[in-house]
Amino acid sequence: MSPSSTKIFEFLFDAGEGLLRSGASAASTTKTLLAICAQAGLKNVTVSIIVGQLTVSYQPEDGSYPISRVHNITPGILDIWWRSRSENTIERFLLGEIDIDQADREFKQFYQRQKNRSTWWWTTSGYGILGMGFSILLGGDFVTTLGAVLVSMCVSMLFRWLSRVGAPGIFSYAAGGFIAVLLAAGFMMLTNTNQATICVVSTLAARLAGVTAYAVIQDSITGWYLSAAGRFVDIAVCTAGLISGVAAAIAAANPFIGDDVQLVELVTADTGSWFYSILGAALVAGGFALASGGLKIRLVAMTVLGSLAQALYLVMTKLYNVETFFAIFAVGTIIGGICVMVSRKVSLTSNALMLVALLPLFPGLMIYQGALSYFFGIGDSGTSLMEALVTTYCLSMGGTLGQYLVSQAMWQARKQQFRRRYPDGNFDTDQAHEYQAQDIMLPIFSKPFNSAEPRE
Numbered sequence: 359m360s361p362s363s364t365k366i367f368e369f370l371f372d373a374g375e376g377l378l379r380s381g382a383s384a385a386s387t388t389k390t391l392l393a394i395c396a397q398a399g400l401k402n403v404t405v406s407i408i409v410g411q412l413t414v415s416y417q418p419e420d421g422s423y424p425i426s427r428v429h430n431i432t433p434g435i436l437d438i439w440w441r442s443r444s445e446n447t448i449e450r451f452l453l454g455e456i457d458i459d460q461a462d463r464e465f466k467q468f469y470q471r472q473k474n475r476s477t478w479w480w481t482t483s484g485y486g487i488l489g490m491g492f493s494i495l496l497g498g499d500f501v502t503t504l505g506a507v508l509v510s511m512c513v514s515m516l517f518r519w520l521s522r523v524g525a526p527g528i529f530s531y532a533a534g535g536f537i538a539v540l541l542a543a544g545f546m547m548l549t550n551t552n553q554a555t556i557c558v559v560s561t562l563a564a565r566l567a568g569v570t571a572y573a574v575i576q577d578s579i580t581g582w583y584l585s586a587a588g589r590f591v592d593i594a595v596c597t598a599g600l601i602s603g604v605a606a607a608i609a610a611a612n613p614f615i616g617d618d619v620q621l622v623e624l625v626t627a628d629t630g631s632w633f634y635s636i637l638g639a640a641l642v643a644g645g646f647a648l649a650s651g652g653l654k655i656r657l658v659a660m661t662v663l664g665s666l667a668q669a670l671y672l673v674m675t676k677l678y679n680v681e682t683f684f685a686i687f688a689v690g691t692i693i694g695g696i697c698v699m700v701s702r703k704v705s706l707t708s709n710a711l712m713l714v715a716l717l718p719l720f721p722g723l724m725i726y727q728g729a730l731s732y733f734f735g736i737g738d739s740g741t742s743l744m745e746a747l748v749t750t751y752c753l754s755m756g757g758t759l760g761q762y763l764v765s766q767a768m769w770q771a772r773k774q775q776f777r778r779r780y781p782d783g784n785f786d787t788d789q790a791h792e793y794q795a796q797d798i799m800l801p802i803f804s805k806p807f808n809s810a811e812p813r814e
Contacts, residue, residue: 371429372465374412380441384585439651484649485514491641492560497628502553505545506560528599535603555623601729639668639718663715690756695764
């Protein structure tokens with residue numbers, strides 16, 4: 359392999375690690391890495407991402423044997439700080455503003471800063487605010503909401519410590535569920551209140567399967583079936599660990615608390631007060647954004663989008679009596695389109711914005727309650743799980759449709775502008791690198807591809 363090819367491969371792996379570990383999807387990462395190859399002049403390249411393993415294969419033009427290199431990357435959760443900087447560096451490289459050496463140096467600097475920077479305070483505070491928001495959405499009183507904040511912060515620090523020591527995911531989730539139930543039960547007994555279930559659900563809400571379930575459906579819709587299968591297994595493993603920990607804690611606590619504190623109850627969102635519903639949604643979106651490293655304009659944008667999503671849902675279901683699932687689909691479509699339009703303003707992908715904005719509507723609560731219903735024989739577990747599936751499907755379909763319609767409309771407008779200015783030009787070939795650079799901020803709607811050639 360030539361020195362120039364080695365340099366490109368090194369940059370591809372650094373860029374892939376920066377994107378995947380900050381929560382980027384396999385689809386967008388694959389497209390971005392192929393765009394880097396095209397800009398660097400490396401042809402006959404294939405990129406494959408399967409459950410955290412990045413494989414890049416290259417067929418030299420001289421007819422020699424193909425070269426394949428594999429790099430293992432652990433997929434991470436949404437990290438807005440790292441994600442936004444990675445996307446900015448890649449875009450500048452694709453537009454020719456920086457060379458590959460400078461781009462790779464920046465990625466290495468981001469990686470070192472990510473390892474050394476202290477984020478515990480905003481992560482812990484963010485999850486505390488998120489717990490507050492979910493407690494308000496579920497109708498918790500002041501004392502319960504205070505408990506949700508405190509328990510959420512403690513569980514956040516537990517997850518952070520378990521991540522640092524390298525604990526397997528299923529055991530981390532089991533420990534988080536176990537500690538959340540015990541702390542919630544203890545707090546309820548000390549304060550003589552009986553909303554332990556709301557406290558537990560509010561604490562674990564961000565750990566539930568809703569966000570990952572959205573990714574599974576979207577990957578399936580857009581044809582990324584292996585990625586969808588990997589995410590589905592992740593849902594099953596993490597949910598199993600969480601439920602195991604919760605069930606073990608309930609069994610351990612029941613002999614000591616008796617009937618004074620109910621740890622297994624079915625709860626639903628309280629939409630009686632529009633003000634508290636919208637406030638709760640704003641706190642959920644803002645808290646998760648803060649926990650993910652979103653500050654300044656990104657924090658404001660996600661908080662506003664979360665409030666808007668909840669307000670639209672209430673208007674449709676309460677004022678116009680729109681059927682619940684259709685309202686969820688419509689809200690997803692509207693928010694997905696808006697996220698595409700504002701993604702450039704806040705320098706963050708539309709998918710990342712949408713996941714945070716729609717978090718209050720995600721069906722993680724129904725999946726959690728359906729599993730608990732099955733274990734403890736309360737309610738109808740089948741109904742809860744089916745509602746969760748349909749809700750996930752509606753949100754995913756709506757969000758994907760909204761992003762698709764708006765992104766295509768924006769590109770058609772850009773093409774028309776180009777044609778008026780250059781009547782004899784061809785946008786797809788003359789502006790190929792710009793087109794690929796802007797794709798970083800827009801969702802991917804094509805099935806898996808393996809060509810690094812510019813569009814023709």
